[in-house]
Amino acid sequence: MTTAAAVPQDTPQFNEAELTQLGTRAFQGLGLPREDAADVARVLLLADLFGLSTHGFSRIESYGERLQIGGINARARIKVDAPAPALRLVDGDNGVGPLVGMHALRAAMDAARTQGVGVAFARGSNHFGPISPYGLIAAEEGFASIIGSNATTTIAPWGGSDARLGNSPLGFGVPNPGGDPFLLDMAMSVVARAKIRNAMKAGQAIPDNWATDAAGKATTDPKAALDGFLLPIGGHKGYGLALLVDLFSGLLSNAAYLTHVQSWSDAPEQAQNLGHFFILIDTSRLGSPQWLAERMKDFAAILHGSEPTVAGQPVIVPGEIELGKLQRQREQGIRLDAAVVALLRQHAANARD
C-alpha cells in the first residue's frame, strides 16, 4: 500500500498508453485473456490517475497472489442475465473484481440506453477497485450513477461488539456536458484503517469517534483500535448506510453479505463472493446537454461561492481533487511506486501473446 503523496520524484514515470500496456500485460501474465486484462488495467489505471493509489496498480500484489493460488479465477466466464428490460444479473464466476465491475457497468449502461434506467446486480466478484473510475466512465457517456460494493467485515453493528459488516463503499456520479462531472466515492467508516496505522506509527492518540477496541468500546489508543472495529460516520446513521450498501450489493444480488463475505487477506485462496450494484440513469432522457451543463455549472458556482472558513481553502465539490490529479497526471506523466512497477514487470514477463 502506498499513497500518491509518498511516491518520491525519482520513481518510474509513465504516460497513460505505456501504463495501460504494462498493466494489461501484467494481468495477461497472471493468466487473464487480453481483453479481460485490459478491463482490469483500465480501472486500476484510473484509480492511480485519480491519486487513489491504494486502490490502483498496487493491488497487483493481492490480486496477483490470489490469482496464483486460485483464490480468484483468471479465466472467469462472466454471465449476464436480463430478468426484466431494465435489470441485469451478473455472475462474475469469481473473476478479478474490476473485470466483473466493468461487465456489470456495461450491462447497466446497455439497459439504461434503451430503458432510461439500468440496474445491474453482480455476484461472485472480488474487490473491484475504487468506485470513481466506474462513475467517470458512466458520466462520460451521459449516465448518472449510484454504485456500491460490499466488503470484508471490519465494522461492528451499532451497539454490537464484533465485526459483522464491511466498510462498504458507496459512490455516485453526475455527468456534466460542459465540464467536470461530480464524482463521490466513500466508505462508511469515519476513517480508513490506514489512518489508524499511521497514528500508531507516529505514537499519537486518535479521536474517540474513529474506532472501538475489541470489546466494542470507543478508544483513543490506535493499537487497541487496530484490534477492534472501525466506527461508522454519524453512529447509527453510518451503520444504516453501510447496511443499505450491503443489502443492495450482497443480499439482493444473490452474493455473500455481512459475515458470509470471505476475507481476501485471511482466506486469500477462497472465493469471496462479493457483490456490487450499479444504478445508471440516462441523463439525455431528462433534458438537453445544454440544460444539464447550465445546471451543473450553476450548482458548482453556488458551492464555490461560499466564503471559506479558513482563508485560502476554498470550498470544493465532489471529485474536484481527483479530477484535477487526473488531468495533471495525464499531462505530466504518472508516477508509480517502484515496487509496484517491479511487480507489474515481473508478471508482464510471463504474458504469452
Add this chain to the structure above:
Amino acid sequence: MTTAAAVPQDTPQFNEAELTQLGTRAFQGLGLPREDAADVARVLLLADLFGLSTHGFSRIESYGERLQIGGINARARIKVDAPAPALRLVDGDNGVGPLVGMHALRAAMDAARTQGVGVAFARGSNHFGPISPYGLIAAEEGFASIIGSNATTTIAPWGGSDARLGNSPLGFGVPNPGGDPFLLDMAMSVVARAKIRNAMKAGQAIPDNWATDAAGKATTDPKAALDGFLLPIGGHKGYGLALLVDLFSGLLSNAAYLTHVQSWSDAPEQAQNLGHFFILIDTSRLGSPQWLAERMKDFAAILHGSEPTVAGQPVIVPGEIELGKLQRQREQGIRLDAAVVALLRQHAANARD
C-alpha cells in the same frame, strides 16, 4: 412540533380508520379533492404510526397555513411524463408534498412492474413528510427502494461559511416476504435542530461536531449553533452525501436545488419547487419470495447476534423501532397531541362533501 414521547396519556386517541377519516376531511377542508386529501392523510398517518410525529399530522399547521395563503396549490394537477420505459418525470404543480410524493411513488412502481426498475423524478413539490411511509408502501408491494428529497438550506458546504445546502433526507427500504422489511430514513446532519433547541432550553453545551456558529466555526454553544449551520455526519462525507441527494432530487429532476429552494418558513407564500427521486426495484425479478425471506431473516439474525456492548441494549436493524411502534399503535390506538387534533377538526369542519 411534538414527539411521541412528549404526548401525555390523556391526549385524544384514535384507531387507524378514524384518524384516516379525520385527516382526509381536514385536507378536504383545506381545499383538496377527496382523493388527494386521502393520499396526504395516508403518508402523515404512517408517519405518526411510526412515531415520527414531527413529520406526521402536526404538519397540518404549516401545510395548512401555506394552503390558505396560496403558497401551496390545493388543486394541483399533477402530470406524469414517461420519457423512457423505466423513467417517469412528475410535475407536482406545487401540490402538497405527500400528494406529489404518492404520485411519484406510484409512477415509479408502475414502471418497475414492467421494466424491473422504475425511477421517478418529481419537481414542483413541497415538504413530502418522512421517507419511511413511501419505503413501507413500496416494500409491501415487493419493491426495494432508494428515495430522497431536497430541503430548505440549513447546512454550509464543507469548509464554507453560509447555508447553501439542505439537510436532505435519504431513505431506503428492502421488502421481506417473511416478516418486517428494513427501512431507513435519515438526514445528513449529525443531529436535527430540535436537539440543539432542547440543549439550549436545558442550558447544556452541545458536542462540537453538531453545528457551527454563524461564521462557520464549530461551536459547543447551542445559542450560537442555532444562529449557525448544522454539521453533516462524517464531515466531508456527509457533505458529499447531502449533495448526492440534492443532485438527484433537485438538479436532475428539474426542480430547484441548493439556494434556489425557497424556505417554507421564511417565504410560506411562495412555491418551494422542491424535488424528490424514487428508485424502485421489483425484487420478484431477483428471486422467489422464499429466497428473499430466507436471506432477510438470516441478515437480521447475523446483526441481532452481535453481543451488545451495553447489556440489555441489543443491536437493532433499520426500521425495527418504527415498525414496532406501528404495530403497537395499530393494536392499542394512536395518540396525537391535542393541539394537532384541534387543528385537524377545525379544518375538517370546512370540508364540503
